[in-house]
Amino acid sequence: MYRRITDPKGGMVAIHFEGQRLQVPANETVAAAILAATPGYTRTTVVSGDKRAPYCMMGTCFECSMEIDGVQNRQACMTTVADGMIVKRQMGKREMPE
Amino acid sequence: METSDVIVVGGGLFGPATAYGLRQQGLDTVVLDDGDDVLRAARGNFGLVWVQSKGMGMHRYHAWSRESAHLYANFAAELKEGSGADIAHRNDGGMHLLLGEDEREQRRREMDMMRQQAGVDAFECEIIEREEVEKMLPGVRLGDDVVGASFSKHDGDVNPLKLLRAINGSFQHMGGRYRSDCRVENIRHDGSAFIAETKNGSFTAPKIVLACGHGITKLAPMVGLDTPIVPQRGQILVTERAEPVLAMALSSVRQTDEGTVQIGNTEEEVDFNDGTTLDAGQAMARRAVTIFPQLAGLRLIRTWGCIRVLTPDKCAIYDESEQYPGAYVATSHSGVTLAAVNARRTAKWIATGETPPGFEEFSAKRFKTEGSHVPAHH
Amino acid sequence: MSESIDLAVIGAGPAGLAAATTASEHGLSVVLFDEQPAPGGQIFRNIEGVDRATMGDTLGEDYLKGGTIAEAFRKSSADYRPSATVWRVDPDGSLAWTDGTTARILKARRIIAATGAIERPVPIPGWTLSGVMAAGAAQILMKTASMVPDGPTVIAGNGPLLYLVANQLFKAGAEIAAILETTRFRDYLAAIPHAPAALRANEYLSKGARMMQHLRNKGFRIQSAVSNIRATGDGTLQKVIYTANTTEIEVKANTLLLHQGVIPNVQITRQVNANHEWYAPQRYWRPVTDEWGTTSVETLAIAGDGAGILGAEAAEVAGHLAALETVKRLGKIDEIDRDVQAGPLLREHNRLASIRPLLDKLYHPSAEILVPPDETTVCRCEEVTAGDIRQCVAEGATGPNQLKAYTRCGMGPCQGRMCGLTVSEVIADARDKPVEEIGYYRLRPPIKPVTLGELAAMEDT
Numbered sequence: 002m003y004r005r006i007t008d009p010k011g012g013m014v015a016i017h018f019e020g021q022r023l024q025v026p027a028n029e030t031v032a033a034a035i036l037a038a039t040p041g042y043t044r045t046t047v048v049s050g051d052k053r054a055p056y057c058m059m060g061t062c063f064e065c066s067m068e069i070d071g072v073q074n075r076q077a078c079m080t081t082v083a084d085g086m087i088v089k090r091q092m093g094k095r096e097m098p099e
Numbered sequence: 100m101e102t103s104d105v106i107v108v109g110g111g112l113f114g115p116a117t118a119y120g121l122r123q124q125g126l127d128t129v130v131l132d133d134g135d136d137v138l139r140a141a142r143g144n145f146g147l148v149w150v151q152s153k154g155m156g157m158h159r160y161h162a163w164s165r166e167s168a169h170l171y172a173n174f175a176a177e178l179k180e181g182s183g184a185d186i187a188h189r190n191d192g193g194m195h196l197l198l199g200e201d202e203r204e205q206r207r208r209e210m211d212m213m214r215q216q217a218g219v220d221a222f223e224c225e226i227i228e229r230e231e232v233e234k235m236l237p238g239v240r241l242g243d244d245v246v247g248a249s250f251s252k253h254d255g256d257v258n259p260l261k262l263l264r265a266i267n268g269s270f271q272h273m274g275g276r277y278r279s280d281c282r283v284e285n286i287r288h289d290g291s292a293f294i295a296e297t298k299n300g301s302f303t304a305p306k307i308v309l310a311c312g313h314g315i316t317k318l319a320p321m322v323g324l325d326t327p328i329v330p331q332r333g334q335i336l337v338t339e340r341a342e343p344v345l346a347m348a349l350s351s352v353r354q355t356d357e358g359t360v361q362i363g364n365t366e367e368e369v370d371f372n373d374g375t376t377l378d379a380g381q382a383m384a385r386r387a388v389t390i391f392p393q394l395a396g397l398r399l400i401r402t403w404g405c406i407r408v409l410t411p412d413k414c415a416i417y418d419e420s421e422q423y424p425g426a427y428v429a430t431s432h433s434g435v436t437l438a439a440v441n442a443r444r445t446a447k448w449i450a451t452g453e454t455p456p457g458f459e460e461f462s463a464k465r466f467k468t469e470g471s472h473v474p475a476h477h
Numbered sequence: 478m479s480e481s482i483d484l485a486v487i488g489a490g491p492a493g494l495a496a497a498t499t500a501s502e503h504g505l506s507v508v509l510f511d512e513q514p515a516p517g518g519q520i521f522r523n524i525e526g527v528d529r530a531t532m533g534d535t536l537g538e539d540y541l542k543g544g545t546i547a548e549a550f551r552k553s554s555a556d557y558r559p560s561a562t563v564w565r566v567d568p569d570g571s572l573a574w575t576d577g578t579t580a581r582i583l584k585a586r587r588i589i590a591a592t593g594a595i596e597r598p599v600p601i602p603g604w605t606l607s608g609v610m611a612a613g614a615a616q617i618l619m620k621t622a623s624m625v626p627d628g629p630t631v632i633a634g635n636g637p638l639l640y641l642v643a644n645q646l647f648k649a650g651a652e653i654a655a656i657l658e659t660t661r662f663r664d665y666l667a668a669i670p671h672a673p674a675a676l677r678a679n680e681y682l683s684k685g686a687r688m689m690q691h692l693r694n695k696g697f698r699i700q701s702a703v704s705n706i707r708a709t710g711d712g713t714l715q716k717v718i719y720t721a722n723t724t725e726i727e728v729k730a731n732t733l734l735l736h737q738g739v740i741p742n743v744q745i746t747r748q749v750n751a752n753h754e755w756y757a758p759q760r761y762w763r764p765v766t767d768e769w770g771t772t773s774v775e776t777l778a779i780a781g782d783g784a785g786i787l788g789a790e791a792a793e794v795a796g797h798l799a800a801l802e803t804v805k806r807l808g809k810i811d812e813i814d815r816d817v818q819a820g821p822l823l824r825e826h827n828r829l830a831s832i833r834p835l836l837d838k839l840y841h842p843s844a845e846i847l848v849p850p851d852e853t854t855v856c857r858c859e860e861v862t863a864g865d866i867r868q869c870v871a872e873g874a875t876g877p878n879q880l881k882a883y884t885r886c887g888m889g890p891c892q893g894r895m896c897g898l899t900v901s902e903v904i905a906d907a908r909d910k911p912v913e914e915i916g917y918y919r920l921r922p923p924i925k926p927v928t929l930g931e932l933a934a935m936e937d938t
Binding site (some may be wrong): 110132134135136139142152210260262263267268271277278279280336337338339366374376377378380383384385387388394396397398399400401402403 | 505565566567571573582638750872873874876877878879882883884885888889890892915916919921922923926927929932933935937
């Protein structure tokens with residue numbers, strides 16, 4: 002959906018997203034990394050299972066809610082990537098925590 | 100001026116449930132409701148159809164609540180037909196979880212008192228051990244401090260908000276008239292009928308029912324009724340939605356059919372301040388994660404404060420005015436639990452005069468002791 | 478024991494940075510909270526980290542100027558707490574915040590909320606499709622990640638940001654398939670009576686005109702008076718459909734960027750129950766404030782767009798003003814001293830505010846997004862449509878709070894940021910009453926979600 006137009010400065014990290022291993026710039030938000038990685042969506046809705054993707058990129062719309070490192074419903078646009086991070090789509094209602 | 104057979108003042112739970120029943124009795128019924136951002140205790144409800152702890156000091160009220168719980172399944176089915184809405188009524192019993200020995204002891208004492216006051220009538224609620232609680236809640240881990248619970252097969256719950264819409268919707272579906280933005284400012288009697296005046300018109304009927312929560316304080320004296328109610332704040336926490344795992348109605352931490360977990364509650368004397376406080380939120384959160392440690396990872400989405408409509412003994416008041424026959428008052432803080440019995444029995448009482456057994460016990464006269472007069476506010 | 482300080486500032490945009498800098502220069506103990514990991518707010522997002530060599534020309538001078546405000550703040554003695562979310566504010570000046578792991582309480586003698594603006598939500602049919610975003614989101618991606626949309630991009634709406642973003646995307650190499658303006662000729666006519674004030678702020682308007690001309694010179698058709706914009710696609714955006722000159726036109730697109738102006742972020746002021754007023758020319762609610770930004774809650778001041786949309790330059794000035802008033806209230810300077818320092822700032826603020834009536838008339842949000850058609854999702858979180866809202870009004874719901882009880886509209890995590898204004902407008906339209914009478918959601922803490930575990934573990938109040 003989005004593409005990077007400059008070579009990233011400041012190093013790269015590897016994150017895992019739905020079975021893919023992605024190399025992303027170290028200071029990017031998870032939402033940006035996902036937008037650059039695949040066309041598609043960050044979550045499905047709790048009522049009807051509709052596919053949603055980031056809308057505002059500034060923490061107000063909550064469409065970027067994802068499971069990040071095992072914690073569900075985190076705002077991906079407010080989270081910086083880290084090496085080894087595991088990112089999954091938030092599919093509807095979350096599970097009860099362990 | 101709009102005419103009807105009966106005017107019901109109040110669009111929360113008591114009003115619409117009673118109005119629904121009145122409509123079923125064939126009465127042309129108008130519900131008068133206030134505006135959008137007023138106290139509205141009905142919106143802050145927890146969704147419990149609760150029997151086990153009701154009516155301490157007044158067995159009649161316990162039996163009344165129990166009767167309502169028995170009528171609920173049928174009521175829910177009717178609401179579904181009338182409004183299309185499923186109120187997610189669950190009637191598999193309910194538990195009040197107990198943390199530590201002191202709580203268990205106190206609960207045991209309370210239940211002994213309730214059993215005693217029930218006399219020949221059954222009081223069905225027992226203390227169960229932790230292992231039994233675990234069996235009833237298989238989807239979730241119990242905190243170490245949970246020693247057991249008081250369980251009653253009569254208890255259950257509904258979706259608190261769906262109920263509001265379903266009752267109002269069914270009422271209107273049957274031809275009931277709902278008028279919002281019509282706060283009643285004055286009631287008078289012209290010799291043959293009551294006239295309720297609002298800023299958006301006047302309404303007249305030979306019968307009028309005050310079911311408007313704290314609005315009763317101002318209106319009751321206008322129809323010769325003395326109805327002592329006081330405000331009491333209750334705060335609750337509501338979490339994000341999660342896959343439903345709490346399989347039963349629970350008194351202070353429960354999960355709705357939509358997956359949100361509701362955590363309650365407080366009982367505060369703060370007049371009509373319906374805000375929330377950090378320390379109450381903390382206390383409720385602490386208790387919730389002590390009961391179910393898994394909840395710690397859930398996100399709190401909202402906190403609510405609501406002003407309960409509390410009678411001096413926490414039991415319902417139903418009265419007909421002696422000075423102005425045809426004027427009634429119906430109130431308690433348990434609008435959810437009593438919705439079914441209000442739709443059936445209360446409505447019948449207002450429509451036909453048929454008084455359920457022992458109903459006179461619900462009169463506010465019980466608060467008057469020889470010569471003295473219990474004031475409306477503490 | 479919870480922390481105690483003189484002044485808590487919430488928000489690291491131009492207003493917050495200016496307020497924190499000025500207040501600490503006058504000797505107050507200041508903590509600045511911000512959700513982002515670096516200063517700048519949204520308008521100057523990533524100003525310290527942006528790749529100036531490659532993105533500087535694209536993003537433009539106005540953006541790059543933000544660096545000075547951030548620099549001045551860094552030099553100040555204010556305690557900066559990035560990646561921190563304030564989730565509750567109380568009238569006694571205490572606030573609850575979290576760093577994502579631990580929730581804490583801070584007691585301030587005064588609070589300046591500089592939480593700025595958010596984009597007006599643009600509810601059109603299909604706006605929830607993946608690929609439809611706020612125009613500001615594309616800007617954020619340029620600033621923070623040097624990214625542009627891949628494939629054909631449509632930019633639609635109205636407001637100065639539309640041309641700015643279109644220019645920036647064009648310079649960055651995005652494929653712009655169409656630029657659609659919902660403004661109509663009669664809006665330009667309505668703006669004319671305010672022309673004398675416009676002469677005072679000439680630079681602002683000529684900049685906008687230059688950007689439009691620049692785009693036209695590059696061969697972009699800016700389609701004006703566009704209506705009935707819809708996003709369609711199967712699970713993701715594939716086409717944008719709109720009407721221009723009574724003709725329906727379809728454009729293939731991967732990305733649709735929507736913009737209908739910005740509105741004050743009122744989450745904090747509403748949560749604390751400060752008084753608000755309806756600003757009809759731009760159809761938004763704003764807190765009632767005096768010239769120092771003080772709300773009806775004495776301990777809380779608002780600086781910047783959160784008090785009403787006046788732009789970044791005015792926000793910076795407002796930040797200084799709110800700080801001076803705070804410094805005076807906390808006894809460090811007297812009224813005369815405050816007025817001496819504030820004089821030029823107040824004049825500058827008035828000057829910057831004077832172009833607003835013209836801009837507000839010119840860039841009026843389009844009627845059909847204020848009151849969208851039935852099939853449009855209004856509450857994105859709970860998936861409540863405009864038709865659902867109208868149905869509730871037919872059942873007797875008089876306002877947003879009864880609507881909330883009937884449908885859960887507004888009960889999701891965003892707590893009305895995406896739906897609040899639309900809900901008030903749709904109800905007002907359905908009931909044929911002014912929006913002021915309909916009101917707004919009653920907002921409750923937490924302003925942003927916080928876990929039960931954090932709340933339970935927080936130290937006692």
